[in-house]
Amino acid sequence: MTNFKDLGLNEALLRAVADMGFETPSEVQEKTIPILLSKETDMVSLAQTGTGKTAAFGFPLIQKINASSRTTQGLILSPTRELCLQITNELKNYSKYVSGLNIVAIYGGASINDQARDIKRGAQIIVATPGRMKDMISRGMIDISKIEYCILDEADEMLNMGFYEDITDILSHSPKDKSTWLFSATMPKEVSNIAKKFMNTPVEITVGTKNTGTKNVTHEYYTVNARDRYQALRRLSDANPDIFSVVFCRTKRDTQKVAENLIEDGYNAAALHGDLSQNQRDLVMKSFRNRQIQMLVATDVAARGIDVDDITHVINYQLPDEIEIYTHRSGRTGRAGKNGVSMTIVSKSEVRKLRSIEKIIQQKFISKEIPNGMGICEIQLFHLANSIKNTEINHDIDAYLPNIEEVLEGLSKEDLIKKVFSVEFSRFFSRYKNAKDLNVNEGSSRDDAHNEDTTRYFLNVGSKDGFDWMSLKDFLRDLLSLGKDDVYRVDVKDSFSFFNTDAKHQELVLGIFEDFKLEGRNVNVEVSKDGGGKDRGNRRRRDDGGKRGRNNDFSKGKGKPDFKSKNNSKFAGGGKRRSSDSSAPGTGGRRRRRS
Incomplete structure (x- = not known):
């Protein structure tokens, strides 16, 4: 050696x-x-x-x-x-x-x-x-x-x-x-x-292989409905009582929101993002290094350069924009020969991206289930029992024992144990006694998070306009000022796409796109009467029997569109908002107006 x-x-x-x-x-x-x-x-x-x-x-x-x-x-x-x-x-x-x-x-x-x-x-x-x-x-x-x-x-x-x-x-x-x-x-x-x-x-x-992840890290993923992402994060934390983790979000807004929710729910958490002053950042990092913070919620940029030993878990609350960034995230744990766990919370539509990450890190993700409520209570119960067993006795309390014994006189050993655990444990039982199952079957045909009160839309831009499912989702989320999980089931075809929002956002979506143009061409968003499945997508035609898709001149040599904010956008004045009359709406021909 x-x-x-x-x-x-x-x-x-x-x-x-x-x-x-x-x-x-x-x-x-x-x-x-x-x-x-x-x-x-x-x-x-x-x-x-x-x-x-x-x-x-x-x-x-x-x-x-x-x-x-x-x-x-x-x-x-x-x-x-x-x-x-x-x-x-x-x-x-x-x-x-x-x-x-x-x-x-x-x-x-x-x-x-x-x-x-x-x-x-x-x-x-x-x-x-x-x-x-x-x-x-x-x-x-x-x-x-x-x-x-x-x-x-x-x-x-x-x-x-x-x-x-x-x-x-x-x-x-x-x-x-x-x-x-x-x-x-x-x-x-x-x-x-x-x-x-x-x-x-x-x-x-x-050392190792180019662009791969460390072999000391186990990579797990949990498939949940998009709206249950935060509840899944809480359960993963509660199922690992000694967790010391970095939770990664994609935006400053999400980072702040998740951290605030965790703090409100009683967790030792803090946010780390670019809007913090240097003094605030220093205080957060000092608290994290001292383990006063168990869950540091961070953006990728803000977390760069963090070098803290003994981080037990990295939790990907959201997948990163770039696959290679996952390597850096997971590298925060499993350091100096120690083992670590990288957990990723995904919706069903995001599972496919994990396969691309697997090729980069040259390791397989393990599919795991979010623990149910009673499972978490059991974990916490035995963690408390072990903590009591392993706690060193402080003999400073000896002087008070006679009075304590007098107060507790008449209680059996069993009753005393039940009362001690009830005092310490009531919040977990109240939180989880009626908790629903958060796990989603990856093979199911619909996103169960949005089976009810959801609207599916047709949009006449697609992959020929430089979009893939993630970039289109990001564009829609930013344009509509919605949360990441509020736009879902994004399905991008060559010249058109489908996406869903909850029905309560329908008026907002149609209103935003009512007068939009892209480089002189109308961009139409219409309510789809059909699910927009992949097996039918390539056969969709316009109602008037014309060509499927959109003006082919638009995509030649254009690359990915440079979308800007609404007030400084390539979009301006344009088409009417309409509802599709067929299962395969296009960009022209007659349409029946929304009733």
Whole structure:
């Protein structure tokens, strides 16, 4: 078994390693450190979050830096303030026995002048977020023209956050002959482009398989009706009493709403999204790290850079927009050799997306059922019993025991147990004694969440207009200002589509689309008298016997439409709102008006 001394670390680093209690290097450290110490080279290292990447680049960087020179020699770019500070603190721990080495963190939300003064005093290593780094370079506050090493940590995260231009601008101010080390969990095209543009025949190290998830994480999914998503989240939490989790939502609005609902229902929860101030974010993260918060509800962007150990569960309240993002979400658990669980709550129509994710992570999702009410009560009951059994006795209460025994005199052991558990347990019984089954059969023919009081619509745009089911659903939700689960059963054909809302939204839907045009063409939404099944979709014709679909000139070379808000939209004035008279409405011909 390899130890850190075998990797070639010097005595100062080995002393720090011993102080921190590290015993054996992780796989990425074992593969990376000897190469970086033995030669000057560019490197691409692919490994999941939590595998020890900071030490993998931190140890070689510290050992190679000339601490007697005040010149900036190493630059580390990381996606978020939290990760920037974390890397800085870890490097300071690694270098505690290296005399004269100064490491400075550069990030937004703090005084830029104070940071400039810290740099001016001499900083051999700078750890920075791209935005603040670019700003300080443009102001002449930082000179990186003589750096010898540049590390891009969490490169895929930085590019997902839109830092491509910032990174390329920063690297353009650095010497071409520097060594560049790129560390990433996945290898999307944007990361590959950075490697090709700024790196010279890099050594590639892969721990696991490119773009795959960690093998320490079990991937589960739960199929429920769309309207039951929040209740499913509550049950998953209650069925795992010791849960310490990150709950992912797709939008800031949903994140805030879910967190507020959880808090109102008595859970230790908080929201983490882009609308929080830096001070609010710091307070939330401090509470989460201290486990005062058990459920951190977060957007993908806000959660980037979170590095908290022992997260037991990741819960995907909603699937991400991009499949690769799932890898980052699930990578928040199952870290440092520990096991974790990634739970995904899906509606029936979303199950197919899991198959695409399986191809990326190269692991299978396990279909599981949301526990029923009595099952959760049983779990909580035995959890309480075990907690009582394992609690250490506080002898400070000994003085009060005679009076307590007097109060409880006459109660049998059985009655006492029942009363104790009734006091602690009444809220779970009252919540779940009549709870319905939330599970949905994936093979059923309709979305049982909306069997009653639902309206199905025909829309004369389809895949030829650049839509798939998810992008159309997102467009409709945003345009109509509805929640994600309020638009469902989206079925996209070549030149038209179907979707459902609850019947109470029908007037809103038809009103919004009454006067809409897309690039000069009417966009019609009509109430469908038929379910719009896939087996009939390709045979639908217009009432007047004309061509199926829409103006073919519209789609040529157009790509996906750039939909904007209603007040600044490509849609303007246009057709009447009508109700379909046939099972296959089209875009022209006579229609019977809604009665």
